[in-house]
Amino acid sequence: MEIETRPHISGDEKEEEQPLSPAARLFHAPEFNCNIISVIGFKSKLDPCVFIRGFKESFIRHPRFSSKLVTDENGQNQRWVRTNVVVEDHFIVPKIKPQNIENSNAFLEDYVSDLMKIPLDTSRPLWELHLLDLKTSDAENVAVLKIHHSVGDGMSIMSLVLACMRKTSNPDELPSLPYQYRSSSRSSLLTTGSRSDSRLLWLVKVIWTAVILGLNTVCDALEFIVTTLFVKDTETPIKGDFLSTKSKQLRLVHRTVSLDDIKLTKNAMNMTINDVVLGVTQAGLSRYLARRYGEEETKNRKQKKLPKRIRLRSALLVNLRPTTGIQDLADMMEKGSKCRWGNWFGYVVFPFSIALRDDPLEHLEIAQKTISRKKNSYGAMLTYIFCRIIVKLLGIKVAASIINRMVSNTTMTFSNMVGPVEEVSFYGHPITYFASSAYGHPHALTIHCQSYMNKMTITLIVDPTVISDPHRLCDDWEESLRSIKAAVTKRESLRLWDYLRILHNRVAWLLYQIAGLLYRML
Numbered sequence: 001m002e003i004e005t006r007p008h009i010s011g012d013e014k015e016e017e018q019p020l021s022p023a024a025r026l027f028h029a030p031e032f033n034c035n036i037i038s039v040i041g042f043k044s045k046l047d048p049c050v051f052i053r054g055f056k057e058s059f060i061r062h063p064r065f066s067s068k069l070v071t072d073e074n075g076q077n078q079r080w081v082r083t084n085v086v087v088e089d090h091f092i093v094p095k096i097k098p099q100n101i102e103n104s105n106a107f108l109e110d111y112v113s114d115l116m117k118i119p120l121d122t123s124r125p126l127w128e129l130h131l132l133d134l135k136t137s138d139a140e141n142v143a144v145l146k147i148h149h150s151v152g153d154g155m156s157i158m159s160l161v162l163a164c165m166r167k168t169s170n171p172d173e174l175p176s177l178p179y180q181y182r183s184s185s186r187s188s189l190l191t192t193g194s195r196s197d198s199r200l201l202w203l204v205k206v207i208w209t210a211v212i213l214g215l216n217t218v219c220d221a222l223e224f225i226v227t228t229l230f231v232k233d234t235e236t237p238i239k240g241d242f243l244s245t246k247s248k249q250l251r252l253v254h255r256t257v258s259l260d261d262i263k264l265t266k267n268a269m270n271m272t273i274n275d276v277v278l279g280v281t282q283a284g285l286s287r288y289l290a291r292r293y294g295e296e297e298t299k300n301r302k303q304k305k306l307p308k309r310i311r312l313r314s315a316l317l318v319n320l321r322p323t324t325g326i327q328d329l330a331d332m333m334e335k336g337s338k339c340r341w342g343n344w345f346g347y348v349v350f351p352f353s354i355a356l357r358d359d360p361l362e363h364l365e366i367a368q369k370t371i372s373r374k375k376n377s378y379g380a381m382l383t384y385i386f387c388r389i390i391v392k393l394l395g396i397k398v399a400a401s402i403i404n405r406m407v408s409n410t411t412m413t414f415s416n417m418v419g420p421v422e423e424v425s426f427y428g429h430p431i432t433y434f435a436s437s438a439y440g441h442p443h444a445l446t447i448h449c450q451s452y453m454n455k456m457t458i459t460l461i462v463d464p465t466v467i468s469d470p471h472r473l474c475d476d477w478e479e480s481l482r483s484i485k486a487a488v489t490k491r492e493s494l495r496l497w498d499y500l501r502i503l504h505n506r507v508a509w510l511l512y513q514i515a516g517l518l519y520r521m522l
Contacts, residue, residue, distance in 0.1 A: 018067070020078040022391035022399070023343035023384075024150035027440070028069070028078065029400035034149035034440035035120070036157060039112060039252065039459075041139030041432040046131045048093050051143075054427035058164045060085050060125075064151045064341070065160075069122050085125060092130045104136045112144060112252045116439055116461075120148055127151065138256065139432050149438060153343045154417055155319055161426075168423040168430045175420045213376055220379025223349050224386075227313075228406040234311045237292040238285070239411045240444025240466035254435035254459045255474035259451055261485050268488045269361070271368050274416050277449050277456075278371055279364035280484060281414065282352045284477035285312065286363070290356055291472070306356065315407050315443070316350040317415040318380035346380030349410060360483045361491070404442055412445040413438075419452040435459045 020028070027034045060066045067080035100107040111132070120126045126148035134142055147157060167173045233239055265276050290306045321344055353366045374380075390399040407413075417436075424431055437448040437459045444463035449456060458477055462470045 017070075017082075018063070018080040020069075020080065020150060021342055022388045022396075025078055025391060025396045026387065026400055026403065027149040027343070029396055031400045031404040031442070032149075032440050033119070034438055035116070036147045036149055036154065036436065036438045037112065037116065037252065038145045038157075038434060038436035039108070039254065040143045040145065040426070040434055041136070042141045042143065042426070043430040043432055044140055046133065046141045046143060046429060048091060048131050050427050050429075051129065051131065052087055052091055054164065055090075055129075056087050059160070060087060062160055065125050065127055068124055069126065069150070083125070089124065090128045092128060094130065094132065096132065096134055101134065104134050108132070108134060108136055108142060109251060109253060113249050115144060115146060116250045116252070120146065141429075143426075149343070149440070152341055153319075153345050154415065154436065154438070155321065155344075156341045158417065158419070159341075162420065162424070165420075165424040165426050165431075168425045171425065171428070175424045176422060213378070216373055216377035217379055217382065220348065220374070220377045221382050224347075224379065224383060224406065227349055227409050228402060232311075232409045233313055233411045234307070234309075236289060236310060236312060236411065238289065238445050238467055239312075240463045249464065250439055250461055251464050251470060252435070252437065252459065252461050253470045253474060254433075254457050255478060256433055256455050256457045257478055257481055259454050259456045261481060262456055265364070265484055265488050268492055269364055269368075271364065273418075273451070275368040275371060276364060276484075277416055278350070278414075279367035280477060280481045281447060282354070282367050283357075283360055283363040283480035283484065284473065285352055286354045286356055287476040287480055288473045289354055291476075306354070308355070310354040312352045312354050312412075313410045314350045314352060314412045314414040314447075315410050315441075316348040316374075317413070318346050318348050320344045320346055320381060320384055344384075346382070346384040347406075348374050348380050348383075350374065350414065359487065360480065361487050363480075364484065408442040411443070412447065413441060413443050414447050416449040417451075419450050421453065423453055433457050437461045 026032060063082070064080065066082060066085050068083045069078060070081045071078045094111070096107070111130075115130065120128065128146050130144040130146070132142045132144070136142060145161075151157070152160075162175050165175055167175055259273075262273055262276050262280075265271075266273050269276070271279075286306075289310070293305045293307075321340075351370065353363075353370075357363060387399060387403060390402060415438075419434060431452075433455065434450045434452050435457050436450055437446055439446065439461050444466040446461040448459045448461075450459065451457075458474060460470050460473060462473075464470075467473065
């Protein structure tokens with residue numbers, strides 16, 4: 001059954017054809033061909049008919065999900081063209097053999113791995129949904145949503161998916177969307193001085209803050225340039241030569257941890273959740289690399305266990321929209337909205353300090369210091385602007401080659417996204433977890449963190465020829481979180497003991513004074 005989708009949409013989307021943005025064209029370049037993939041766990045059996053009906057009524061009303069990619073013969077002019085959508089063609093319900101059900105977790109990994117090797121059909125809209133009647137260790141059934149990255153970034157896709165969801169506690173109510181304004185040093189440029197400060201002092205503070213912002217931006221821009229030209233990361237056991245491994249099979253694994261543990265650490269250390277996640281990732285990578293170097297030492301005695309100076313950097317994805325929370329779909333599609341649909345993100349070269357430390361909290365402090373400096377910079381915005389200029393002036397091939405070289409000289413990709421704060425249902429099916437990420441870029445390791453309710457899901461996409469034991473890396477991440485939580489708890493206990501000791505001394509002094517006063521009176 002074919003249906004023609006002509007939704008009520010905002011002004012600039014009413015055209016039958018829309019040219020691809022520079023970012024979307026980059027994602028279709030052979031060097032990338034990036035896709036977003038999301039494994040969604042459910043609490044109940046999936047009904048394909050309910051999903052198909054729901055997608056017809058809501059999901060495909062979005063222009064990008066009812067348009068196909070059209071490219072001219074010369075390959076230069078790429079555009080979105082509205083088309084009739086056969087929703088059933090985008091749904092895949094595989095038949096699962098009984099022997100695969102016995103080891104369902106491994107089967108799911110193999111299924112997603114095979115799925116990432118198959119390109120999307122460009123003759124129709126670039127998305128598909130796989131419904132698996134498969135009970136795993138953490139879900140009753142599983143769905144796998146695959147979307148080409150040119151359709152939109154993670155914030156855009158999550159906004160659309162949430163618009164199709166409802167609270168489990170109230171099926172008529174939309175999920176509560178986190179909506180927080182970006183807090184960074186840049187936002188305080190004109191508020192650094194208090195009202196009690198003199199105008200001269202206030203002016204000095206503003207100038208100094210602007211100077212620091214400018215210096216940080218220049219440093220990040222230079223770092224981007226030298227990384228593109230010649231500065232490469234250290235050849236570690238997790239850095240792959242992805243330029244020659246495009247045909248190799250990738251693997252997706254995930255691990256769910258307690259978000260409350262991360263919040264406890266955040267509050268105790270006066271940090272953000274993103275700071276804590278970066279610090280735990282740094283600790284987990286250090287622990288994993290120490291083991292890998294130790295294993296290599298048993299084979300080659302000349303190999304050091306863990307080199308003291310390892311240059312390991314991540315291409316950190318930064319959302320460039322003016323707010324950090326997930327935006328309501330209607331706000332994104334509204335004409336003139338600052339939170340537009342599409343790929344609105346930049347890259348930040350984030351260095352991880354790899355070392356085994358006696359105090360695990362040092363990982364948090366180092367990560368916070370580094371990311372705070374990166375936040376107080378327009379480096380991510382410059383990479384976005386730079387890509388657009390290069391695409392327009394030199395063409396997509398040159399731009400793809402430059403970005404590919406810059407990313408290839410780093411080790412991994414890292415991103416973090418906030419999710420719903422309460423349990424939500426997708427067309428009446430309650431969700432247990434989201435394990436989302438992206439692939440196609442030249443890295444052997446991609447880490448994506450996704451919060452949902454009181455949980456945080458860590459998703460890894462790895463090249464198994466480089467990282468053959470991704471579950472061990474998940475174990476190290478989880479163990480690092482436990483050690484950091486224990487260190488925080490111990491520090492808080494010592495701090496509480498110090499408070500009690502001070503209180504005891506003051507009470508004792510007060511009682512001594514009272515006793516002396518009574519003695520003199522008597």
